[in-house]
Structure formats: C-alpha cells, structure tokens
Amino acid sequence: MLQIGELSDLTGVPAKTIRYYEDIGLLPPARRDDNHYRLYEQKDAERLRFIRSARALDFSLQEIAQILAARDRHEPPCGHVMEIIQSHIDEIEARIRELEQLKQELTVLYDAGQDLPEDVHMRSCVCNLIQISGTKKGN
Amino acid sequence: MLQIGELSDLTGVPAKTIRYYEDIGLLPPARRDDNHYRLYEQKDAERLRFIRSARALDFSLQEIAQILAARDRHEPPCGHVMEIIQSHIDEIEARIRELEQLKQELTVLYDAGQDLPEDVHMRSCVCNLIQISGTKKGN
DNA sequence: CATAAACCTTCCAGTAGCTGGAATGTCAAG
DNA sequence: CTTGACATTCCAGCTACTGGAAGGTTTATG
Numbered sequence: 001m002l003q004i005g006e007l008s009d010l011t012g013v014p015a016k017t018i019r020y021y022e023d024i025g026l027l028p029p030a031r032r033d034d035n036h037y038r039l040y041e042q043k044d045a046e047r048l049r050f051i052r053s054a055r056a057l058d059f060s061l062q063e064i065a066q067i068l069a070a071r072d073r074h075e076p077p078c079g080h081v082m083e084i085i086q087s088h089i090d091e092i093e094a095r096i097r098e099l100e101q102l103k104q105e106l107t108v109l110y111d112a113g114q115d116l117p118e119d120v121h122m123r124s125c126v127c128n129l130i131q132i133s134g135t136k137k138g139n
Numbered sequence: 140m141l142q143i144g145e146l147s148d149l150t151g152v153p154a155k156t157i158r159y160y161e162d163i164g165l166l167p168p169a170r171r172d173d174n175h176y177r178l179y180e181q182k183d184a185e186r187l188r189f190i191r192s193a194r195a196l197d198f199s200l201q202e203i204a205q206i207l208a209a210r211d212r213h214e215p216p217c218g219h220v221m222e223i224i225q226s227h228i229d230e231i232e233a234r235i236r237e238l239e240q241l242k243q244e245l246t247v248l249y250d251a252g253q254d255l256p257e258d259v260h261m262r263s264c265v266c267n268l269i270q271i272s273g274t275k276k277g278n
Numbered sequence: 279c280a281t282a283a284a285c286c287t288t289c290c291a292g293t294a295g296c297t298g299g300a301a302t303g304t305c306a307a308g
Numbered sequence: 309c310t311t312g313a314c315a316t317t318c319c320a321g322c323t324a325c326t327g328g329a330a331g332g333t334t335t336a337t338g
Contacts, residue, residue: 003314005315014296038316282336301316
C-alpha cells in the first residue's frame, strides 16, 4: 500500500500529475485510507509507468486513454496502437522537415543581420528583414 | 480607414486574433468609429504583418512584444533580435535531434509490433513493448 | 417598412498537459 | 505543544488562440 508520494517516487510522476490523471479519468479513482489519503498498489505503478512511457513517446493523453480503455475491456489494442505509432512517425517526419526549413530561414536571417552596420535609425535592422522573410505561413 | 475584417483580409490574420492581440497589448487600442467599430490604417497593417512574419518564424508573442516595445521607444532592437534568433536556432536544432531520436524509437517499436503474432490474450502486444521502451524521460 | 445577411461588439469558455499556490487536515517526532 | 513533512481540495495560470452566445449596426432587397 503506497501513498501518493511513494507512488510518485516509484514512477517519477509528480503527485500533482497523478491526481490530475485521476481527475481526467486516466487513472481510476484511488482507494482511500481512513484519513482520505489515496492508497495505491503495484498495479497502479505499472499503469502509471505505461502512461509515462507512452508520454515519453509523445502519445497524447487521449490516445493513451483509448489504449488503456481497450486494455481495461480486455481487448488487445495492438492494431490501434500500431496505427497511432505509424501516424506519429509521419507527423514527426513532417515536423522535422518544417523545423529544418525554419532553421534555414532563421540562419539566412541571422547571417544577413550580421552583415548590417550599426544603425540607430533602424533603417537597417533585422526587424526589417523579418518583414520580408517568413511570409510563407498563411499566405 | 479599415474595418477589422478588411485588415484581416489584408494581413491574413483572423479578426479574432487581431482583437486578441489588442487585448494582450501587442497592438495599441484601436481607434473607434461612431458605432464602436475598430478603425485601422496602413501602419496597423504593417505592424500586424510584422507580427505575422515573426510568428511564422516561431517567435513567441512575448518576444515579439519585446521587439515591438523597443521599436516603439525608437530603440533599435537588433542586438536583442539577433540573440533571440540565435537561441531559436539552437532550440530548433535540439528539437530536431529529439525528434530524430523519438522517430527512431517509434520505428523500432513499430517493426517489433509487426513481427508479433495475433494474440487475443495480450501476452504479446505492442503495449508491452511500450512499457519497456520509452523509459528515458524522467528516469 | 420588415427582414435578412453580413458585418461588428463584448464576454465567457475551451483547447493540452500540466504546475503553482492557498487554505486546510493528518501524522510522527522532539 | 509545536514543528515539519506529508496529504487534501480548489482555483488560477501558462501559450496562442478559437468557438460560440447574445447582441448592435449597416446595407440590400421584397
């Protein structure tokens, strides 16, 4: 029988977050001690570790909730999980491409800024370059 | 003299967002028509375009606010801007590395999942793999 | 003149995933 | 008896918006 702080130490998930997970239904309502303190067992630690691992893989709480709900109903969620994983990989690849592009733009901007002389009147300022660059989103 | 909808069309920034920017002080309170409608001029469009460009470069509203405030005080914010740009580039590089790592992990997981047989009893399920993998954040 | 559509206004609430803090209760040690 | 370390609930805030309700204004049309 664990108190919330012990469960927290065991799993690395802050107590505050554990309560939050309970609030949103990701964890079932915890048993309570006579003093209303939450009481946990090993299987709670496992569930929490699963959540933490999935979060580390950038699964959303909603996705995790779906997977856990399937498991709670004793349905193997593998197919679903595999779909999520695939779509995550796709998203990550897209995001990486976006970031590469963004980095490229910022680098160009930075280099251009380096070449500008000091100008108190702001006729030449990186700001002006910003106006010109980065006009791609929401064209 | 532009109404908010026209300014929106001109800049590609939703009217709702323009009001929001005013609320948080990124735009000065707009002049009002007799009917309380907001009225804008060309220079508002420019300021808004600057904001939009900087957002496209992933500057936070706070960073943008700082830059604009400096400009409003007729101080060239170049040095500050250059610092922001540099730190953004650093962050982006770090983020890309994170995402590459994450993608790698997900790919390994996916491939392992592919090789698992159908198992109604969930003894072999990607879920179990998740428990083992992704235990890197918040060790 | 009534009415509809297309504007505009304000204000409240919600998104994700927590985190901080206040006010309060419980428990063990000195 | 008090101090400290736990726990509890509830409310608010973070980012950058976005949706929607409830209402006012303007213009066009029947």
